[in-house]
Amino acid sequence: MPDHVVTDPILTAEGIVVRFGDLTAVDRVDLAVQRGSIYGLLGPNGAGKTTLIRVLATLLKPDAGRATVAGIDVVEDPGLARTRLGLAGQFAAVDEYQTGRENVQMIGRLYRLSARESRQRTDDILERIGLVDAADRRVGTYSGGMRRRLDLAASLIGRPEVMFLDEPTTGIDPRSRVGIWDLVQDLVRGGTTVLLTTQYLEEADVLADRIGVIDHGRIITEGTADELKATMGGTIIEVEIDPAHRDEYETALAGVGEGETTFDEQRNLLRIPAREGAESLLAVGRALDRAELVPVDIETHKPTLDDVFLAVTDDTPSDDAPAPSDGQAPGRKARR
Ligand SMILES: Nc1ncnc2c1ncn2[C@@H]1O[C@H](COP(=O)(O)OP(=O)(O)O)[C@@H](O)[C@H]1O
Numbered sequence: 001m002p003d004h005v006v007t008d009p010i011l012t013a014e015g016i017v018v019r020f021g022d023l024t025a026v027d028r029v030d031l032a033v034q035r036g037s038i039y040g041l042l043g044p045n046g047a048g049k050t051t052l053i054r055v056l057a058t059l060l061k062p063d064a065g066r067a068t069v070a071g072i073d074v075v076e077d078p079g080l081a082r083t084r085l086g087l088a089g090q091f092a093a094v095d096e097y098q099t100g101r102e103n104v105q106m107i108g109r110l111y112r113l114s115a116r117e118s119r120q121r122t123d124d125i126l127e128r129i130g131l132v133d134a135a136d137r138r139v140g141t142y143s144g145g146m147r148r149r150l151d152l153a154a155s156l157i158g159r160p161e162v163m164f165l166d167e168p169t170t171g172i173d174p175r176s177r178v179g180i181w182d183l184v185q186d187l188v189r190g191g192t193t194v195l196l197t198t199q200y201l202e203e204a205d206v207l208a209d210r211i212g213v214i215d216h217g218r219i220i221t222e223g224t225a226d227e228l229k230a231t232m233g234g235t236i237i238e239v240e241i242d243p244a245h246r247d248e249y250e251t252a253l254a255g256v257g258e259g260e261t262t263f264d265e266q267r268n269l270l271r272i273p274a275r276e277g278a279e280s281l282l283a284v285g286r287a288l289d290r291a292e293l294v295p296v297d298i299e300t301h302k303p304t305l306d307d308v309f310l311a312v313t314d315d316t317p318s319d320d321a322p323a324p325s326d327g328q329a330p331g332r333k334a335r336r
Pocket residue numbers: 020023025043044045046047048049050051052318319
C-alpha cells in the first residue's frame with residue numbers, strides 16, 4: 001500500500017478498540033480523513049462499521065484509543081465534538097403527527113437555516129431522495145424504508161463539518177440510491193467531510209476518495225479505489241472448474257499468477273490475479289495442459305473492487321452474510 005499523507009485531517013482515530021464481552025467489535029482502528037473528502041468504510045454485516053461510527057460520533061466510549069473530529073477529542077469533549085458533526089440515525093425521534101416535509105423543514109430551522117432556505121432545501125432533498133409523493137403525509141403512516149429515507153433527509157439538511165452516514169443506501173431502491181449519491185456529493189461540494197459505511201462495492205467506488213476495507217473489526221486494506229484495484233494486478237483470470245478436482249487445479253496453478261488465488265465456491269471459479277497481456281493467460285493454459293486438466297471455462301477481466309474485497313476479506317463472514325436487497329454488488333465470499 002502506498003504511503004498516504006493526509007495534510008489536513010479533520011477526522012482521526014488511533015488504536016480504537018471496542019469490546020462487547022469476549023467479542024472485539026473494533027480492533028485497533030487507525031483513521032485519518034482529509035478535510036473535504038469522502039471516506040468509504042466498506043465491509044460486510046457485523047464487520048464493526050456501526051460500532052466505529054458510534055465511537056467517532058461520541059455515542060459510545062471506546063475501550064482504548066483516541067479519536068478527534070475537527071480537532072476535538074470525542075472522548076474528552078463529546079459535547080463540543082457533537083456541535084461539529086452530523087449523523088444519520090439521530091432523528092429517529094421524528095414527530096409522527098407531522099408530515100415528512102414539516103419534519104425536515106423543522107430540523108432545517110433547528111440548524112438555523114432561514115425559513116425560505118429550509119423550505120427550498122427540504123423540497124430539493126425530498127425530491128432526490130424519492131419522498132415527494134409521501135412528503136405531505138403524516139410520518140405515522142410511513143413504512144420502515146420511508147422512515148429511513150426521511151431520517152437521511154433530516155440529517156442532510158444541516159451542513160455539519162463532518163457527516164457520518166451509516167449505510168445510507170442499504171435497502172433503498174436503485175433510483176433513490178443514485179439521488180442519495182448526488183446529495184452526498186453536493187454536501188461535500190458545500191464543504192462537509194463525509195465518512196460513510198457501505199456493503200456495496202459500487203457505492204464506495206463511485207463516491208469515496210479513499211476506501212478502508214473492514215472485516216472483523218480491523219481495517220485490512222486502505223487506499224483509493226484505483227490503488228486497491230491495482231493491488232490485484234492488471235487482470236483477473238477466472239478459471240471455472242469441476243469442484244471435485246479443485247486440489248489438482250490449485251496444485252497445477254500454484255505460482256502462476258501475481259497474487260493469491262482465491263476460490264469462489266458458489267460459482268466454482270478460481271480467481272487468479274495476473275499481469276496484463278496474453279502471456280499470463282498462456283501461462284495458465286500451459287500449466288493446465290501439463291497437468292492434463294481441461295476447465296469448464298476461462299475468462300479474463302479487469303479487476304473490480306469486488307475482486308479486491310474477495311481477495312482481502314477473511315473467508316468467514318463477520319456475521320450473517322449480507323443480503324443485498326437488489327442483487328447489486330453482492331457480498332460474495334471466496335473460500336480458499
Ligand atoms: N451493543 C452490542 N452488544 C453486543 N454486541 C454488539 C453490540 N453492537 C454490536 N455488536 C456486535 O459487534 C459486531 C460489530 O457490529 P456492528 O458494528 O454493528 O457491525 P456492522 O455495522 O459492520 O454490521 C457484531 O458481531 C455485532 O453483533
